[in-house]
Amino acid sequence: MSYRKAAALGLSIASLFGPAASAYDFGRPATRADIDLWNIDVRPDGAGLPGGSGTAAQGRQVFQENCAACHGERGQGAVADRLVGGDGTLATDQPIKTVGSFWPYATTLFDYIRRAMPYPAPQSLSNDETYAVVAYILSLNGIVPPTQVLNRSNLPMIRMPNRDGFVPDQEFRVIRNSRQP
Incomplete structure (x- = not known):
């Protein structure tokens, strides 16, 4: 279909709905x-963390039911990214970027799981289940003890191993800095 025919068709359809449609009303x-x-x-x-809580013990079951098929039984990786390990590899030629080695904030793990996981049913976990999965993944990485209860009060206090080592990609910094006056 030519541009002119498509434009004419669009105008014809818009005229069926009257002036309100053309004014975005x-x-x-x-x-x-x-x-x-x-x-x-x-x-x-x-900021933005919801109420709820969870432990690694609770998270293990949720992880097995919703995450293990893609991330492996203990987060070691399968068809999806590895979540555990990679300690000391970021400065090597073969960095292993996992939650434990790369992520700077525990709250971003909660945010990502809550909004995007599990595949293919994002946002299907409750807040308690999300806190529990976060606790399980952090526990597998040795960041929190398996018995620690995570909630909106203490999750932001967790100090991730790469908190001070995380820097934006050079390409991102160049683009961002070029937009500043």
Whole structure:
């Protein structure tokens, strides 16, 4: 279909819906409840963490049921990324980037799991299940003891091994710095 035919078809369809459609006068304003459903990000300082709690023992079961098929029985990797190990490899020619070796904040692990996992059913875990899976993964990496209860009060306090070693990719810094006045 040519550009002109496509434009004519678009105008014809728009005319069926009257002037309101052409002025974008449709839908309704988003309510606070609508926005809250989508505004689920968690910042490194813990802002945005929901209520709930979980332990590694609880997380082990949730992990086996929802994560192990892709990440391996103990997070060692399978069809998806490895989550455990990699200590001391970041400065080598073969870095192993895992939660334990690479991630700078425990809160970003919670955020990622909560929003994007498990594949193919993201956002299907409860807050308690998400805290538990985070506790299990951090425990597998030796970052928290298996008995520690994680919640919104103490998760931001966890000091990840690479907290001070994490730097943005050089390409990102060049792009970001070029946009600053």
